[in-house]
Amino acid sequence: MTSIISIQKLSKTYASGLKALKNINLDIKRGEIFALLGPNGAGKTTLISTICGITNPTTGKITVAGFDVEKEFRKTRSLIGLVPQELTNNAFETVWATVNFSRGLFGKKPNPQLIESILRDLTLWDKRNDKIMMLSGGMKRRVLIAKALSHEPQILFLDEPTAGVDVNLRKDMWNIVRRLRDSGVTIILTTHYIEEAEEMADRIGIINNGELILTEDKEKLMSKLGKKRLTLHLIKPIDKIPQQLSAHHLERSPDGCALIYTYDKRGRRTGITTLLQDLAASNIHFQDLETKQSSLEEIFVSLVKD
Numbered sequence: 001m002t003s004i005i006s007i008q009k010l011s012k013t014y015a016s017g018l019k020a021l022k023n024i025n026l027d028i029k030r031g032e033i034f035a036l037l038g039p040n041g042a043g044k045t046t047l048i049s050t051i052c053g054i055t056n057p058t059t060g061k062i063t064v065a066g067f068d069v070e071k072e073f074r075k076t077r078s079l080i081g082l083v084p085q086e087l088t089n090n091a092f093e094t095v096w097a098t099v100n101f102s103r104g105l106f107g108k109k110p111n112p113q114l115i116e117s118i119l120r121d122l123t124l125w126d127k128r129n130d131k132i133m134m135l136s137g138g139m140k141r142r143v144l145i146a147k148a149l150s151h152e153p154q155i156l157f158l159d160e161p162t163a164g165v166d167v168n169l170r171k172d173m174w175n176i177v178r179r180l181r182d183s184g185v186t187i188i189l190t191t192h193y194i195e196e197a198e199e200m201a202d203r204i205g206i207i208n209n210g211e212l213i214l215t216e217d218k219e220k221l222m223s224k225l226g227k228k229r230l231t232l233h234l235i236k237p238i239d240k241i242p243q244q245l246s247a248h249h250l251e252r253s254p255d256g257c258a259l260i261y262t263y264d265k266r267g268r269r270t271g272i273t274t275l276l277q278d279l280a281a282s283n284i285h286f287q288d289l290e291t292k293q294s295s296l297e298e299i300f301v302s303l304v305k306d
């Protein structure tokens with residue numbers, strides 16, 4: 001895949017002196033869903049704003065489809081649809097008027113068929129004549145997406161698209177994003193929900209304190225670091241792990257009531273059979289057990305901690 005966005009040595013220091021982005025190097029591939037994951041204040045919105053040409057870089061260079069975002073702002077901006085983090089809408093207008101107007105802002109000829117199909121895809125068609133202020137929060141967010149798509153961008157930025165939306169809408173949103181990707185749009189979404197990145201992304205970037213600390217294919221990231229944990233809840237608590245079990249590298253829960261065993265589920269052998277035999281031989285018995293896939297959440301927490 002060729003890259004559609006290229007970011008080189010990008011830094012952003014706000015007038016306040018705050019270094020919001022520090023030496024970011026990143027290529028976004030055409031057609032991928034890239035999730036930028038990071039806690040609040042990490043620099044996600046700043047990075048998006050800089051790529052969109054709304055904020056100027058302090059140093060570094062960004063190109064979109066080969067065009068410089070500062071020197072050829074109008075060109076690059078026209079290739080981009082931006083769904084901002086904050087709900088910003090013209091409350092007194094109808095859905096139909098707002099979305100058509102957005103297209104006009106980019107100097108594109110009216111195209112009612114296209115706007116109709118966008119509204120239908122976003123299940124906004126029935127609401128087309130409603131004033132935006134009458135819509136629920138979730139519908140307003142859909143209108144923002146419709147506006148962002150109205151000028152047929154090749155790239156769509158979604159800045160925290162599901163922050164504060166309910167579970168159903170979140171699932172809808174994910175489906176919408178997948179359909180867009182299938183139609184050839186490159187998607188960059190930011191989120192502080194790890195689950196969202198795990199669910200959606202082809203590739204994940206983790207940003208913290210203005211630094212891009214990792215970019216990786218999601219699958220690779222999960223398999224590199226994705227371990228499974230087996231927790232054994234013991235019938236009787238133990239003070240310490242017997243010597244004869246040391247080869248299993250068990251962890252004891254602080255109260256001694258559980259033992260935790262970590263294994264790679266992709267490995268050919270999990271070692272669980274021998275573990276259970278060795279436990280029985282050590283006269284340690286359990287009443288219950290559970291397994292848990294180490295999630296992106298744990299990966300993220302451990303990365304950000306270090």
Ligand SMILES: Nc1ncnc2c1ncn2[C@@H]1O[C@H](COP(=O)(O)OP(=O)(O)O)[C@@H](O)[C@H]1O
Pocket residue numbers: 014015016018020038039040041042043044045046047
């Ligand atoms: N216009 C601004 N002026 C000064 N500081 C800002 C401005 N916008 C954001 N910041 C600061 O930059 C840092 C990154 O913010 P932001 O990019 O919004 O993070 P995120 O979107 O990851 O939550 C934060 O510390 C924030 O307070």
Ligand SMILES: [Mg+2]
Pocket residue numbers: 044045046085159160
């Ligand atoms: Mg933000």
